[in-house]
Amino acid sequence: MEATAAFTATKAHCWNNACSCRTSCPKLANSNVKMGELHTKQVRGKPGKQVSPKADQVALGTYPCMGMVEYLTDFVPVVEFKHIGCHMFGCVSVREKISPTSLFHGFKLYLPRLLECRLIIIAVGLAADGTHVMVHAKFVKQAPQSRCTHLYSKLLMRRTHCVQLT
Known part of the structure; x- marks a missing residue:
């Protein structure tokens, strides 16, 4: 040793x-x-020195009225696979109605702003077989900007991890 x-x-x-x-x-x-x-060469800090919790977070420059808005989603007819739901929220017609920036997490949809209506219904056509699916998004809660930094950091880490896997 x-x-x-x-x-x-x-x-x-x-x-x-x-x-x-x-x-x-x-x-x-x-x-x-x-x-x-x-x-x-000393590379570590002194014993007892605390690390700032902001070191691993992403600082966001957003408007004070913005935050993270959570919506519950439902598909009629039921969509079995998560990647099909992700593909639906990636369509141009859906992005025009909700927001160009969104994150779909299985059955939850996260947006950076509150939409006009608390319940949004969008018809989306599947490219694979041409059937139409109704996407229902219901408002659940809105987190203030002060509580969003950690969530944005987690989402960034998740996306970075997905990129590293490919």
């Missing part, structure tokens, strides 16, 4: 421009170097 730590610290010594030789460093050649003889 100590030899591995010494080798890692020595390797860091050479690659941090503390040593000009890089390939044939005398410290790399001597594996019996003690930890106190190496140039070390």
Whole structure:
């Protein structure tokens, strides 16, 4: 364990421009170097130092009246697969009526603003077989902007994870 730590610290010594030789460093050649003889660099904070919770969140610049609006969705006839529902909310006709920015999460629809009506009914035609499906979206609740930062961060992490999988 100590030899591995010494080798890692020595390797860091050479690659941090503390040593000009890089390939044939005398410290790399001597594996019996003690930890106190190496140039070390502190990379962690002091014990007891707290990390700001805003470090992993996305700061949003939105209007004060905006927030995250949640709608429950229902399909008539019933749609079995989530990706078909996602495809329906991606259609141009639906995006014109609700919002160009939306997130569909199985049976919940999240929008950045409140729509005119609390119940929206949109007819969408499926491209696969040509049948028409009625999409019902019912208003549930609206979260203020101060509570949306965490939700936007979670949604961003989910989208980033999906992109990494593809």
